[in-house]
Amino acid sequence: MRALAHIAHGLHRAWGALRQLAGDDAYERYLVHHAQQHPLATPLSAREFYAREQQRRWSGVSRCC
Amino acid sequence: MRNKLIGVLLAVVGAFALGGIALQRHEPINALWIVTAAVCIYLLGYRVYAAWIASRVLEVDPTRATPAERLNNGRDFVPTHRAIVFGHHFAAIAGPGPLVGPTLAAQFGYLPGTLWILVGAVFGGCVQDMTILLLSTRRDGRSLGQMARDEFGPVGGFAALIGTLLIMVILSAVLGLVVVNVMKHSPWATATVMATIPAAIIVGLYLRVWRPGRVLEGTVLGVLLIMLALLGGGWLDHQVQLRGLFDYSGVTLAALIIGYGFCAAILPVWLLLAPRDYLSTFLKLGVVILLAIAIVITHPQIKMPAVTQFVDGTGPLFGGKVFPFVFITIACGAISGFHSLIASGTSPKLISNERDVRLVGYGSMALESFVAIMALIAATLLDPGVFFAINAGAGVVGATPEAAVHTIASWGFPVTVAQMQQLATAMGEQTLFARTGGAPSLAVGMASIFGSTFGQGLLALWYHFAIMFEAVFLLATLDAGTRVGRFMVQDLLGRIYEPLGRTSWYPSVLLSSALIVAAWGYFLYIGVIDPNGGVNILWPLFGISNQMLAAIALSIATGILVKSGRGRYVLVTLVPLAWLALVTTTAAWQKITSPDVRIGLFAAADDLAAKLAAGALPPERAALAPQLIFNQRLDGYLALLFTAILWFVILDMARICLRRWRGLPLPPSSEAAHRPTRLEAVLAGEAR
Numbered sequence: 001m002r003a004l005a006h007i008a009h010g011l012h013r014a015w016g017a018l019r020q021l022a023g024d025d026a027y028e029r030y031l032v033h034h035a036q037q038h039p040l041a042t043p044l045s046a047r048e049f050y051a052r053e054q055q056r057r058w059s060g061v062s063r064c065c
Numbered sequence: 066m067r068n069k070l071i072g073v074l075l076a077v078v079g080a081f082a083l084g085g086i087a088l089q090r091h092e093p094i095n096a097l098w099i100v101t102a103a104v105c106i107y108l109l110g111y112r113v114y115a116a117w118i119a120s121r122v123l124e125v126d127p128t129r130a131t132p133a134e135r136l137n138n139g140r141d142f143v144p145t146h147r148a149i150v151f152g153h154h155f156a157a158i159a160g161p162g163p164l165v166g167p168t169l170a171a172q173f174g175y176l177p178g179t180l181w182i183l184v185g186a187v188f189g190g191c192v193q194d195m196t197i198l199l200l201s202t203r204r205d206g207r208s209l210g211q212m213a214r215d216e217f218g219p220v221g222g223f224a225a226l227i228g229t230l231l232i233m234v235i236l237s238a239v240l241g242l243v244v245v246n247v248m249k250h251s252p253w254a255t256a257t258v259m260a261t262i263p264a265a266i267i268v269g270l271y272l273r274v275w276r277p278g279r280v281l282e283g284t285v286l287g288v289l290l291i292m293l294a295l296l297g298g299g300w301l302d303h304q305v306q307l308r309g310l311f312d313y314s315g316v317t318l319a320a321l322i323i324g325y326g327f328c329a330a331i332l333p334v335w336l337l338l339a340p341r342d343y344l345s346t347f348l349k350l351g352v353v354i355l356l357a358i359a360i361v362i363t364h365p366q367i368k369m370p371a372v373t374q375f376v377d378g379t380g381p382l383f384g385g386k387v388f389p390f391v392f393i394t395i396a397c398g399a400i401s402g403f404h405s406l407i408a409s410g411t412s413p414k415l416i417s418n419e420r421d422v423r424l425v426g427y428g429s430m431a432l433e434s435f436v437a438i439m440a441l442i443a444a445t446l447l448d449p450g451v452f453f454a455i456n457a458g459a460g461v462v463g464a465t466p467e468a469a470v471h472t473i474a475s476w477g478f479p480v481t482v483a484q485m486q487q488l489a490t491a492m493g494e495q496t497l498f499a500r501t502g503g504a505p506s507l508a509v510g511m512a513s514i515f516g517s518t519f520g521q522g523l524l525a526l527w528y529h530f531a532i533m534f535e536a537v538f539l540l541a542t543l544d545a546g547t548r549v550g551r552f553m554v555q556d557l558l559g560r561i562y563e564p565l566g567r568t569s570w571y572p573s574v575l576l577s578s579a580l581i582v583a584a585w586g587y588f589l590y591i592g593v594i595d596p597n598g599g600v601n602i603l604w605p606l607f608g609i610s611n612q613m614l615a616a617i618a619l620s621i622a623t624g625i626l627v628k629s630g631r632g633r634y635v636l637v638t639l640v641p642l643a644w645l646a647l648v649t650t651t652a653a654w655q656k657i658t659s660p661d662v663r664i665g666l667f668a669a670a671d672d673l674a675a676k677l678a679a680g681a682l683p684p685e686r687a688a689l690a691p692q693l694i695f696n697q698r699l700d701g702y703l704a705l706l707f708t709a710i711l712w713f714v715i716l717d718m719a720r721i722c723l724r725r726w727r728g729l730p731l732p733p734s735s736e737a738a739h740r741p742t743r744l745e746a747v748l749a750g751e752a753r
Binding site for chain 1: 138140148158159162278279334401403406545549568607
């Protein structure tokens with residue numbers, strides 16, 4: 001039983017790492033940060049956040065030869 | 066104690082493998098020797114040299130708060146686990162360079178390339194990446210150009226900007242040329258590569274409109290779509306009426322790629338650029354892992370000799386002796402200046418603790434270098450005759466298959482027309498003669514490895530999978546390079562007329578995109594019409610420019626070490642810098658002054674001009690000659706310019722060092738003030 005729980009925990013962490021690597025959880029992280037730092041302001045919507053992030057990320061050198 | 070044991074074990078196994086390579090010089094060796102030696106050398110470099118540099122030279126301070134912690138904004142400045150930063154950084158530095166360069170350098174045999182990749186990475190490339198990463202982390206993630214400006218003055222910064230812009234142009238042109246050579250008269254490859262564009266757009270819409278930010282879902286969808294495209298291309302290849310629609314000449318393909326590059330530069334990033342990049346990153350990681358597994362399972366014999374007679378400078382892929390040209394041809398994979406732009410861009414804003422720079426900077430580059438080793442293996446496991454038949458331009462070996470096999474066999478590498486035809490049929494292609502650029506022969510090598518691991522019957526599918534992977538990858542870099550080049554042009558134009566510097570003003574966007582695309586489009590077009598394949602001129606030029614950027618980065622690192630009173634460790638960056646300066650200057654010197662028409666650009670131009678004047682050229686060559694002559698001279702001046710920028714920055718660095726030693730005033734250090742980190746405590750609290 002404990003072994004199963006270990007495996008489930010490991011899979012959960014691997015899935016979390018994969019999502020973070022791909023940038024899937026960027027919005028969730030932003031929400032957490034926003035709630036901590038600016039609790040009174042309204043955060044961006046998921047769509048708006050994604051649009052701005054893409055624009056920012058592609059305004060510099062992001063890929064190599 | 067345990068660490069020491071592992072170190073000794075690595076040294077013994079590595080030495081044994083290297084000894085194996087050295088002692089089997091006259092019989093075919095197994096690729097596993099090379100893989101084993103490489104892995105041991107990287108691990109030793111990482112455990113011993115990188116650890117020493119991090120603690121003594123860079124004075125990495127785990128108690129110091131990084132910009133990710135101090136400036137955390139939940140977006141680009143985010144403290145991130147080192148494994149994730151490693152993944153991001155590797156995905157960003159991993160490009161098509163380490164696949165193409167080692168393939169071309171295989172004309173010298175497997176040994177020169179292998180040694181340079183290993184030594185260059187451990188003492189050069191990895192050190193550069195790690196050092197720049199730490200310097201930028203200490204400076205709030207500032208870019209290389211900004212660091213040059215802050216630490217040396219405005220002149221050094223401007224030189225870095227011009228150097229980077231020129232690299233973008235040459236890089237985009239040479240990548241476009243490789244793609245053209247891959248797709249030329251190959252309906253299967255062309256249709257598949259074309260289909261990746263709508264596939265990327267569908268993914269872009271998915272991520273923007275239907276499921277914002279769900280990158281994993283979007284990527285899985287995209288990969289399924291391009292696999293369908295791959296199979297569809299194979300089906301289409303057998304349809305007599307349809308295949309003609311995708312059968313293009315080199316010039317037409319060049320025009321299509323130029324048009325595509327322009328569209329990619331002006332379209333919103335979410336529509337094409339970003340989804341394409343997700344797909345190419347996913348494919349790259351997948352292929353690297355597959356290739357590593359397949360090489361270990363099949364452990365093929367290397368058929369190329371350790372050293373070929375072409376070290377004397379008569380090589381069919383490109384002219385020039387093994388020194389300095391192997392060091393120019395393999396830039397990415399050994400030391401790549403381009404990486405310093407990534408190491409001073411996104412990654413330093415994610416590092417949560419300074420000690421992570423060893424894994425992220427040194428470790429990512431070691432892995433990238435390993436990719437170069439695998440590409441070299443894939444190229445050298447082919448029969449040398451086949452390798453040269455695929456990679457030598459028609460201008461070198463002769464235009465007909467019979468002439469080509471005759472020339473190649475006369476070098477001592479037997480190959481027959483029937484053998485090449487059989488190979489082409491197995492790969493689902495019309496012909497594999499003179500498919501220059503490195504990508505087709507790499508695809509043949511990869512297909513034969515994959516084929517013998519995962520199913521021999523699917524050779525044609527594996528070949529076109531490899532082709533599609535390379536093309537997607539090359540085009541993703543070409544897109545991104547064009548876009549960055551556009552921003553740089555806008556930056557420069559904005560100094561002349563302010564509105565042109567606004568990145569969202571549409572007339573400026575169109576003008577600057579047109580300028581940058583025209584610049585690389587010109588070199589691409591000339592490369593396509595060049596009867597010698599074009600890559601033989603453009604790739605060395607790209608190598609020189611990339612090494613020039615590496616020398617700029619190492620100069621900045623050296624200058625900062627001296628300025629900050631760590632001059633006694635200066636050899637760590639000064640030795641690779643001196644080597645690059647020597648190699649780059651020698652190569653550029655030979656490209657400019659050599660009387661050999663296969664090396665010297667001006668000699669080649671003069672030779673062609675003389676032949677044209679004497680009427681010694683066939684009419685179709687005579688029509689192209691004026692453009693080729695102009696281009697060879699232009700390339701000669703470019704090589705001169707690269708060398709001038711290189712020495713300019715080195716002298717600027719020497720000036721800073723002299724001022725320091727004489728005790729004269731210097732620009733102040735731009736390092737951010739030390740603040741103790743609180744992150745570890747916070748993370749430890751979370752873990753409990």
